[in-house]
């Protein structure tokens with residue numbers, strides 16, 4: 055069976071998008087996601103995105119990391135799907151319903167409300183998530199935020215100098231995080247600008263992480279370090295993150311359709 059896909063990215067964080075809203079596809083699970091995402095033998099992407107009909111929203115978006123894990127949220131993919139869909143829509147995800155709006159050159163996404171309670175991140179035991187009494191090799195006193203998915207945020211002098219390829223997997227897989235965690239190292243440039251690098255749960259170092267930008271910006275705002283609307287500069291480019299008075303996070307930034315293709319299902323199943 056040949057299956058069509060759209061290759062997309064948000065600031066270089068790339069996706070294979072399968073659209074099963076109007077036609078049936080074979081069962082997608084972690085193993086097929088891992089096979090398709092593999093850059094050596096598959097099509098290659100950070101996340102596999104599956105669109106399906108929904109009884110609770112305009113449609114449903116399922117998100118599979120490169121390691122095959124199915125997760126709750128993906129900010130950059132939300133903008134890519136907005137571009138693909140071509141109209142405002144409510145989208146059901148495992149992390150809650152989000153609102154996507156195409157905008158010039160990309161999209162704006164209402165990512166919902168952040169969660170700060172330790173058991174909503176989740177953490178393995180209770181602590182103050184605004185200044186956690188923990189550390190790993192020079193990265194310490196992080197914050198934790200759930201923006202549909204779990205994030206830990208470290209503020210450092212120069213995020214470019216952190217050995218995130220070493221510390222990322224160590225922290226991602228620490229028992230403090232029962233569902234693992236996305237690891238954000240950020241530098242506050244000024245009250246309107248944050249630089250950020252992310253080691254993503256289930257995908258490793260990526261060019262950008264939309265939920266990471268949301269979590270990092272909200273944690274900085276919670277600590278009074280930046281204004282309630284900031285520019286977050288990731289290796290792949292800039293996002294604008296606002297935490298509005300209604301407690302909802304709004305992310306705005308580019309989305310790109312790279313190309314359309316198809317593959318033989320049996321080659322990956």
Ligand SMILES: N[C@H](CCC[C@H](N)C(=O)O)C(=O)O
Nearest residue numbers: 128129130203254255264265
């Ligand atoms: N690695 C994330 C999912 C993708 C998030 C990222 N690509 C984004 O743009 O938000 C997780 O396991 O929660």
